[in-house]
Amino acid sequence: MAAIKIIINTFILIVSSILGFAFGNLYSKRAKSLLDLQYCIRVLESEIINGSFPLPQALENVSIKGKGGMSRIFKRIKEDLISEKREDIYESFLLQKDLLKDRFALKDEDIEVFLYLGKVLGKSSRRDQEENFKFIKSQLENLHLEAEAERMKNTKLYRTLGFLIGLGLVIILI
Amino acid sequence: MEIFQIIGIGIIATILIVILKSVRSDFAIYVSILTGIIIFSMVIHHLSYVIDTIRDLSRRANLEITYFSTILKIIGTAYIVEFGSQISRDAGQNSIAMKIELAGKIIIMTLAIPILMSLMDLIIKIMP
Amino acid sequence: MDVDLIFKIAGMGMVVAVLHIVLSKAGKEEYAYLTTLVGIVIVLGIVINLVSSLFNNVKVLFRLY
Numbered sequence: 001m002a003a004i005k006i007i008i009n010t011f012i013l014i015v016s017s018i019l020g021f022a023f024g025n026l027y028s029k030r031a032k033s034l035l036d037l038q039y040c041i042r043v044l045e046s047e048i049i050n051g052s053f054p055l056p057q058a059l060e061n062v063s064i065k066g067k068g069g070m071s072r073i074f075k076r077i078k079e080d081l082i083s084e085k086r087e088d089i090y091e092s093f094l095l096q097k098d099l100l101k102d103r104f105a106l107k108d109e110d111i112e113v114f115l116y117l118g119k120v121l122g123k124s125s126r127r128d129q130e131e132n133f134k135f136i137k138s139q140l141e142n143l144h145l146e147a148e149a150e151r152m153k154n155t156k157l158y159r160t161l162g163f164l165i166g167l168g169l170v171i172i173l174i
Numbered sequence: 175m176e177i178f179q180i181i182g183i184g185i186i187a188t189i190l191i192v193i194l195k196s197v198r199s200d201f202a203i204y205v206s207i208l209t210g211i212i213i214f215s216m217v218i219h220h221l222s223y224v225i226d227t228i229r230d231l232s233r234r235a236n237l238e239i240t241y242f243s244t245i246l247k248i249i250g251t252a253y254i255v256e257f258g259s260q261i262s263r264d265a266g267q268n269s270i271a272m273k274i275e276l277a278g279k280i281i282i283m284t285l286a287i288p289i290l291m292s293l294m295d296l297i298i299k300i301m302p
Numbered sequence: 303m304d305v306d307l308i309f310k311i312a313g314m315g316m317v318v319a320v321l322h323i324v325l326s327k328a329g330k331e332e333y334a335y336l337t338t339l340v341g342i343v344i345v346l347g348i349v350i351n352l353v354s355s356l357f358n359n360v361k362v363l364f365r366l367y
Contacts, residue, residue, distance in 0.1 A: 204311050205312055253364075
C-alpha cells in the first residue's frame with residue numbers, strides 16, 4: 001500500500017513537472033518559430049532581389065534552403081499558388097494562417113507581419129520590394145526580441161509552477 | 175512515555191511555526207490550531223479515565239449526580255473557551271479573544287445558577 | 303490523530319509561499335493572490351474538520367449536550 005502511494009505521488013510530481021515544461025516550451029517555440037521565419041524571409045529576399053527568380057521558383061528554393069518546419073510553409077504556399085492558379089498570392093498566404101497559429105505558436109501580431117509579406121510580394125518594382133523586405137525584417141526582429149524576453153520570463157515561471165503545483169498536490173494527497 | 179511524544183510534537187510545531195511566520199503568517203495559525211488539537215486528542219483518553227474515576231467516587235459518596243454533571247460542563251466549557259481565545263490571541267486579535275472569554279464566563283455563570291439556587295434553598299432551610 | 307498533518311499543513315504553507323513569490327516576481331499578482339486563497343481554503347478545510355472533531359470529543363467527554 002505504501003509502495004503504491006509513493007509510486008502514485010512520484011507519478012503526479014513527474015506529470016506536473018512535464019506539464020510545466022510543456023507550457024514553458026510553448027513560449028520558447030514562438031521565439032524559435034520567429035527566428036526560423038526571419039531566416040526564411042532573408043533567403044526569400046536574396047532569391048528575389050539577387051537571384052531574380054520567378055515567385056514559385058523562389059518559394060521552392062526557400063523551402064529547400066529554409067530552416068526548421070517553417071520552410072514547409074513556403075512549399076505549401078507554392079503548391080497552393082500553382083494548383084489553384086491564384087491571381088493574388090495574398091490568398092495563399094491567408095490559407096496558412098491557422099497552421100502558423102497552431103503548429104508554430106505564433107501570435108496574431110506575428111501572423112500580421114507574415115500576411116503583410118503576402119500582400120506586397122511580387123506586386124511592385126524591385127526597389128519597392130527591397131524597401132518592404134527591410135521593413136518586414138526589422139519588424140520581425142522586434143517581435144523576436146519581444147518573444148525572447150517573454151520566453152526568458154515565462155519558461156522559468158511555468159517550470160517552477162508545474163513542479164510546485166505537483167508538490168502541493170502530493171502534500172495534500174499524502 | 176506519551177509525554178515525550180507530546181513534547182516532541184510541541185517543539186517541532188514551534189519550529190515550523192517560527193519558520194512559517196516569516197513567509198506566511200496565516201498558515202502558522204493553522205499549524206498552531208492543529209498542534210493544539212493533536213495534543214489534546216492524545217491526552218483525551220487519560221482525561222476520560224480521570225472523569226470516570228471521579229464520577230465513581232461521587233456516586234459512592236452519594237453526591238447528587240446533577241451537581242457533578244454541572245461541574246463537568248463548566249470544566250469543559252472553560253477548556254473550549256481557553257482553546258478558542260488562545261487561538262485568537264495567537265492571531266493577534268485580542269479583542270475577539272476577550273469576547274470569547276466573556277461569552278464563556280456568562281455561559282459558566284448560567285450553568286452555575288442551579289447550584290447557586292440549591293445553595294440558597296439550603297441556607298433558607300437552615301435559617302429559622 | 304496523526305502528527306503528519308502538522309507537516310502537511312506546514313508544507314502547504316511553504317509551497318504556497320514559494321508560489322506566491324514566483325508568481326509575483328513574474329508580474330502575475332492576481333494569480334499569486336488566487337493561489338494563496340486556494341491554499342488557505344484547502345488548509346482551512348482540513349483544519350475545520352479537525353476542530354469539529356475536537357469539539358465533538360469535548361462534548362462527549364464533559365457531557366456538554
